[in-house]
Amino acid sequence: MLVLKCIFSPVRCPVPYGIFSKYLMFSTSNLSNATTPKPRTEAKEDYRQRRQIAMTQFLLNECGLSEAQVSDLASRRAKMFRTKSTLRAQQAIEFFRDSGFTENQVRKILCSKPVVLSLKVDTQLKPKIEFLKELGFTDSNLGLILSIAPNLLCISLERNLSPRIPILVSLFGSKLNLCKALVSYPRILDYKFENLKHKIDILKQYGIQD
Incomplete structure (x- = not known):
């Protein structure tokens, strides 16, 4: 005063x-307090929150997920929200859309297997899609199959997916029969060979073919 x-x-x-x-x-x-930079811990926390916001906005705005679905993913896959960039996630979503998947099918894949957003398109996603197309699946069939069994996108093509096909073709008699079966029951590709063969043998005993 x-x-x-x-x-x-x-x-x-x-x-x-x-x-x-x-x-x-x-x-x-x-004046010095006003211009003093934030402590390192606060700066790191701000950076972490900005990264979480980027992925959250991407899932809400670009993928059409609800807030409840995003919250569920954050609790299950917290690491996904610490990503520095959403570029790889954007590339994965664009690839699914370009492959003929519907928006609903894309959302089902994300909610079931959010790890697909971290997979590389050229080396991890595209080769599997092309492999399945060579079996005779259409774009619409692929979207249906992978939205029900998205784990197929995460397993190794060389070690898991590719070796199963010849065995399954021999069990079902042809690629056409296998494709028909997979459209109705996509998780056949996840079954253990011994269990699947046992069930098919039982059906054949009752005179059911193809």
Whole structure:
């Protein structure tokens, strides 16, 4: 108050040096606090939150997921929301759409296997889609199969998916029969060979063919 009175008073009033210096130090300290950068922990937390917001907005706006679905994914796959960029996720979604998948099928895949957003299109997704197309599946069939059994997108083509096909063709008699079976029951590709063969043998005992 003394400083303000001295400033605005028409009569010049000397300000004791001790009070003036104390006021000056107080103002300077406030200014330095305002310009001091945030502690490192706060800066890291802000950066983490910005990355979470980027993935959240992508899932809501670009993929059409609901807030409840995004919240569920965040609780199951927290690591996915710590990604530095959504570029790979965008490429995966665009690839599914270009492959003829419907928006509903894409959402089913994401909710069931969100890890597909971290897979590389050229080396991990595209080769599997092309392999399945060579068996005779159409784009619409592929969307249906993979939305029901999205695990097929995550297993190894060389070690798991490719070796199963000749065995399954021998069990079902032809690629055409296998394709028909997979359209109705896509998870056949996940079954253990011994269990599947046992069930087919039982059906054949009852005279059921093809």
